[in-house]
Amino acid sequence: MTTSLPPLTLEASGCCAPVTAGVMEVADAQRLAQMFKALGDPTRVRLLSLIAAQTGAEACVCDLTEPVGLSQPTVSHHMRQLVGAGLVTREQRGKWAYYAIVPEMLATLSRVLDPQPLQAGPGSSC
């Protein structure tokens, strides 16, 4: 288990070159793959959409277990994956843990996949 992987942050994932822009560094490919892997499970994709659909765009585990039809430990496990990938943040408030989507991270992935990057100013570092 890659427990000791540094949590992915926006800076750490600062790879902005689209996949189609040329040969990619191994390290960038690894970071990207780690994030895409987090999206590579139907349950986690649904969890993201469920969080986004919640009022306030945040949700606790108790809001998510019933819709996805999985046990509480399993949902907690998936949320941990999403947090580890930097796609979601976790905030403890009282007894509840509130998860919220990190839009900037989704935007980063979106740009990476965009085959026709909009005209970016030269030297635009992200």
Next chain:
Amino acid sequence: MTTSLPPLTLEASGCCAPVTAGVMEVADAQRLAQMFKALGDPTRVRLLSLIAAQTGAEACVCDLTEPVGLSQPTVSHHMRQLVGAGLVTREQRGKWAYYAIVPEMLATLSRVLDPQPLQAGPGSSC
């Protein structure tokens, strides 16, 4: 292995609603996750960028094995995954099999991840 899954085409993956647009259907989440899973391996991310970097934006297996440093069967296996996810096409020309990226599919995924979808006309079915 989900061998019997229908190959993903653009129509089949016609899920355009961004992940953040609300609760997603289970079937849509499965299709999306299948494509993201194909991107969830560093080798496959690099393979995509290697193909894009090739002149003509297409490559045969022989062009890819050495850069990624894996055996020919392994590269062939990864390419099969990418083709199955609809991210890449395969065309046999003589002895060589030429793989090319499907930009529309990457664009679809890019849109799905974009947290702020550009103002789309109402009822825009993709």
Next chain:
DNA sequence: TCGATGTATCGATGAATGTCAATGTGTGAA
């Protein structure tokens, strides 16, 4: 302090995945 509640962690298990060596398949040239 004690009990109830929301989450996280642990341990186990079956399934999926990445990788390779060996082999099979199809194509083109001699």
Next chain:
DNA sequence: TTCACACATTGACATTCATCGATACATCGA
């Protein structure tokens, strides 16, 4: 036909993953 080449498939193996029940941890209210 025969050979060489490019690629796919098979079989095996170790690793990772998704899932659950049981349990531990943390917080709040009584």
